[in-house]
Structures are given as C-alpha cells and as structure tokens.
Amino acid sequence: MSHHALTPNDVVLDRRDFLQxxxxxxxxxxxxxxxxxxxxxxxxxxxxxxxHFAPKAKRVVHLFMNGGPSQVDTFDRKxxxxxxxxxxMPLEGLKTERPTGAALRTPFEFQxxxxxGLEVSELFHHTAQHxxxxxxxxxxxxxxxxxxxxxxxxxxxxxxxxxxxMGSWISYGLGSENENLPAYVSLxxxxxxxxxxxxxxxxxxxxNFQGTYLDxxxxxxxxxxxxxxxxxxxxxxxxxxxxxxRGLNERHLASHDHxxxxxxxxxxxxxxxxxxxxxxxxxxxxxxxxxxxDMYGPGAFARQCLMARRLLERGxxxxxxxxxxxxxxxxxxxxxxxxxxxxECDQGIGAxxxxxKMRGLLDExxxxxxxxxGRTPAVELPQAGSNAGKMKGRDHNHFGFTVWxxxxxxxxxxxxxATDDFGFKSVEKPVHVHDLHATMLHxxxxxxxxxxxxxxxxxxxxTDVHGxxxxxxxx
Numbered sequence: 001m002s003h004h005a006l007t008p009n010d011v012v013l014d015r016r017d018f019l020q021x022x023x024x025x026x027x028x029x030x031x032x033x034x035x036x037x038x039x040x041x042x043x044x045x046x047x048x049x050x051x052h053f054a055p056k057a058k059r060v061v062h063l064f065m066n067g068g069p070s071q072v073d074t075f076d077r078k079x080x081x082x083x084x085x086x087x088x089m090p091l092e093g094l095k096t097e098r099p100t101g102a103a104l105r106t107p108f109e110f111q112x113x114x115x116x117g118l119e120v121s122e123l124f125h126h127t128a129q130h131x132x133x134x135x136x137x138x139x140x141x142x143x144x145x146x147x148x149x150x151x152x153x154x155x156x157x158x159x160x161x162x163x164x165x166m167g168s169w170i171s172y173g174l175g176s177e178n179e180n181l182p183a184y185v186s187l188x189x190x191x192x193x194x195x196x197x198x199x200x201x202x203x204x205x206x207x208n209f210q211g212t213y214l215d216x217x218x219x220x221x222x223x224x225x226x227x228x229x230x231x232x233x234x235x236x237x238x239x240x241x242x243x244x245x246r247g248l249n250e251r252h253l254a255s256h257d258h259x260x261x262x263x264x265x266x267x268x269x270x271x272x273x274x275x276x277x278x279x280x281x282x283x284x285x286x287x288x289x290x291x292x293x294d295m296y297g298p299g300a301f302a303r304q305c306l307m308a309r310r311l312l313e314r315g316x317x318x319x320x321x322x323x324x325x326x327x328x329x330x331x332x333x334x335x336x337x338x339x340x341x342x343x344e345c346d347q348g349i350g351a352x353x354x355x356x357k358m359r360g361l362l363d364e365x366x367x368x369x370x371x372x373x374g375r376t377p378a379v380e381l382p383q384a385g386s387n388a389g390k391m392k393g394r395d396h397n398h399f400g401f402t403v404w405x406x407x408x409x410x411x412x413x414x415x416x417x418a419t420d421d422f423g424f425k426s427v428e429k430p431v432h433v434h435d436l437h438a439t440m441l442h443x444x445x446x447x448x449x450x451x452x453x454x455x456x457x458x459x460x461x462x463t464d465v466h467g468x469x470x471x472x473x474x475x
Contacts (some may be wrong), residue, residue, distance in 0.1 A: 049175035051445025056409025056474070057366040060170055060440065061308055062320045063349060065341075066151070066193045067329030070106075070375035070394055071402040072423035073338055076138045077110040077119045080421040081377055089378065089422050096395045097145040098332075100378035103422060104394065107336060116413030123342035126350030127369075133353065133362070135410040135473055138402050139417025139426035142373050142433055145396035147327055148195055150372035153433050155199045157462045164453075166437060167318035168202040168209040169462045170444060173451050177315030181282060182212040184318045185311060189217035189300035191325030200320065204455040211320065214283070216304035221283045282310050295351045300324075302348030309355050312365060329371055332380055332393040353406060366408025366443055374401025377422045400426035403436070409443045411475045431470055438467035443474065 072078050080089075084103040108121045114131030127134075142150050149159030156163040164172075171183035186200040192213070193199060200211025218224040285293065285306045296302040301323060308319045323329060323345060331337045349369070356362035375394035382391065400419035406412065417429035438448040441462065448467055452459040 048173050048451075051173070052447045052450060053445055055443065055445030056364075057407070057443045058174070058364045059312055059316070060167075060318045060366045060368065060408070060444070061312070061352075062167075062318075063345075063367065063369040064320055064322045065329045065345075065369070065371040066322055066324070067147070067327035067331075068150075068371040068373045068375055068396055068401070069329045069341075070331065070335060070338060071138065071397075071400070071419070072375075072377050073106045073108050073335060074121050074123055074342075075119075075136055075402045075404065076419060076423050077121075078106075078377065078419075078421065078423040081105045081423070084422070089424070091420065091422060091424055094399055094424055095145075096376055096378075096397065098395045099381040100376050100395050101381045102379055103377060104335070104379040104392065108339070114413060116415075118413065118415065123338060124346050124349075126346045127353070129350055130353045130357075130406065132413040133357070133406045134404045134414075135406065135412060136402060136404045136415045137417060137431050137436070137473070138400075138415060138419060139428060139430045140370070140374070140401045140403050140433070140436070141426050141430050142398040142401075145373065145398045147330070147372060147396070150396075150398060151193070151195050151199060154372045156201070156203075157434065157437055157464060162198075162201070162203050163460070163464075164203040164205045164209070164462070165200050165211065166440075166462060167200055167211050167320060168205050169451065170318045170441075172205055172209045172453070173441075173446050174317050174444065177317065181311070181314055181316055183316060184209065184211040185316055186211040186213045186320040186322070187216040187304040187307065188213065188322035189215060189304065189324055191215065193322055193325060194327055204460070205453055211318075216307060216321075217300040219303075221280050224283060225280065282314050283307055285310070292355070295355070297347035297351065299344055299348070301345040302351070305348035305352040306355075309352060309359075309361070312356075312361055313359070331375065332395065334392045335375075335394055336392065356407065362407035364408065366410070366440060367406040368403060368440070369405075370403030371401070373398040374423075377424050397424065399424060400430075405440075405473070409475055410473055414473070416470070416472055429472070432466070434463045434467035435470050437462050439470045439473055442469045 072081060081103050082105045085105040086102050089103050106121070108123055110119045110121050112118065113120055113128040116132050118128070118131040118134065118136065120128035120131065142153055143159055144150060153159040156165050167184040167186070174183075176183040184200065197213065200213060202210035214224055216224070281287065285303055288306060293306065296306045301321070304321050308321055311319055323341065329338070329341055353362065353367065356365055374397045376397045377394070379391060380393045380395040400423065417426060417431060419425060420427050441448040441451060448461060448463045448469070452461045
C-alpha cells in the first residue's frame, strides 16, 4: 500500500513505541523542560510530511467570510445592474432559496488597483492595495443555496456526510512543524459559527488532526485558552500527575486493542502540557510593537489576523479565521450592512498581507478569502419574518460567486473566469469547490487523488471522486 493511503492501524503506535513516547513525553520533559519538536516521521500520527512533489506553499490561512459575501458588491463589478436596477433581468430562471425580484444595483463604488487594473469595491480598499498579489476567481460554484451544506462542502468537501475538514487533511498531509502548538487552529470571535465544531472536525482521521478552536474576541490569553495551566500544580508536581495519568492510559489502551481515539486523547494531553511554554506567547499580541498593532487596526478580526501571523511564524500549518459567530455576512435585509462587515476586517486583511510580504512569509503561505457561496444580484422579495418590508437585501447564490487567493504559488494580479452580465451564474471557466480544494492541495505538493485515508474499506480523500487542478491559477 502506498504510504499516502494509511489505515487507522498504521497511525497507531505499537505498545513499545507508546511506552517509550509516553515516558519521554512526560518524564523527560519534567526533567529537561518543555522541548520544541519537529514533524514526526511516517508511521506516527503527526502526519505524512512527505508531499508527492515539491510544494509551492507550506501553510494555509483561510479568511472565512461566513454567511456569504456578495460578489457583485466586492470583487465582481457588474455595470448592467445599474442599467437594469428595479427591472427584470433577461436571464433564465435560476432557483434561489427564497423568492427574488428585480435587479438590485450595488451602492458601492468600484475602482481599479495595481498594475493589473483589478476592479475592487470601496469596501475592500485596504485589501485592494495588494491587487497585484491577488488571484481572483470570479466563477466559483457550489451545490445548493443553503448555509449548512455549503459550509460543509467548503470546509469538508461534502455537504451531507461526515467527512474530515480541509484543515485536518492538510495537517494530516503536512504534519506539524512545531510539536508545542496545534497544527490546525480555528479562530472565531464571539462564539461559534453555524455547524459549530463540524466545520473543523477530523471525522475518521485520527483525532489529533481536528482543529483547535479559540474565541479570539477574548483579549486575555489566559481566558481565551481555557484549562491550559493547572492552578495548583506546577513543574515537577504536574509532571508526576501526568505520569500517573499516563500509566492509567497505558493500561486502558492495552485493554482496548490500541484504540485510535484513545491514542488521540493521550496525544492531546501531551500537546496541552507542551503548549504551556509556547501557546500563551503565540496568542499574546500585546508583545507586538504598537506600530504593528496600529497597522492591523482595532477589533477582534484584526487581532486574530495578527495572531495568525504569529502562529505562522511558529510553524502552525492551517489557520482558519472566521469573521464571527453565526453567519455575519448573511445580508438578507440590507446589502448596506456589508459596509460595516468589511470595515471590521478589511484593514486587518490588508495589514496581514503586507506583514507576510515584509517578513518573507507570503511566498510559502497560501491565503484564501471567501464565503461558502455568494449572493443574488436580484433583490430578495419581502416575506413574513425577519426581512418583512425590506427591499435592499440579497438572497444566497451558489451559481456563481467570488473567492481570491494570494501567495503560496498562485498567479498574482490574475482574474479567472466570469459570471454573466449580472453576476448571477458562472459562465466562463467555472471552478467548483472540489476544484478549489484540488488546486490548493496541488500547491501544497499533493496529488488530491493520492492523498487518501483508508476507512471502512474505502480510500477516502478531500475531493471524494471529484475535482480538477486549475492550472490557470498557478504561477
């Protein structure tokens, strides 16, 4: 069997290795302090760490505008909407989740940026300063106009069935560069998005590949990372407690035929112990100079962008930055709400890209921006409920929407594909979410058809049985 198609038993250590690692993991750390590790070799549950070919990117940051930002109000200007404002658009009927009516023009001004002349809305004027680094895909498509399955498709490659998340697949493939921090971190200010932890689950992959969730709106690091430190036991005393726990786990593991879920739980205890030396420092943005914090700007999203840069510097492989809890970009009632939402994140995103470039990190960091789908160019018709009487909102739209990527080997200053004259449906070089995933894995050095994991008699992969690498996006 190829070493890129592992079975659950392949990633569970044998008893001898387990005893050696646990003894060293706790006892030696108690004597010698907390050690910074490197990515584990094949056969451990720290990942494969051997890409199929030379990667262009080594890490990923997903700037997730959950709720669905409107493409025609951000990165896909459509002059026809002004001409047809308030009129029926000459388009074939496209089934939307709710009734929609006439064309709704954008209230936001667009202008060209960079040598490439990329048209960007005033909403993202900070991000637009990096136009020549952006690879804008204006022809994205998903499967359905509903949040839950579209979130699962974007995050896990399947809208209905429980599958490992993209971040779990990537950390499984690349392993960890820093054994003192999780390989996969998911930051969401104010709580959790809809579908909660399913968005960063590891599913049938070993549990240590699941994303570590933190509420980035909590400014005190000690409260943001809960239960990390034992308030009543430090150093050698805590090590003795953990060594005792290791002994209990060893006996329990032996009686349960080396259960991979138990193995993942043991590894989580080890990681938590090692994190005490590095996690609080990594998330503490007050250690940054004031001019750097001012560059990122105020607010929770800006703070988590700065956290992301600090995590990248420390070897975290996959970082997901959610805009907020629930589905903030879900502007059914009034598209003007996009102005407030963009103000909360645009400066932080622009500063993040500038900071990565200045530190030489952007070339090997793949940055992805977007939501789970877009929004209709037609106005959503008022109905009974929360949007009754409103006439300026947009419904969900999976037929055509926009995402962009930067760094990590993508073609900067490039626009790929197009929607129709009104921004409703992808009509030129459509890119499905499966194709996006396949292309991202390719940039990370993996053939998406070969990065598999055997479970229940089948070799599973992020793209299931779909997906094509979009070569036009690659520099």
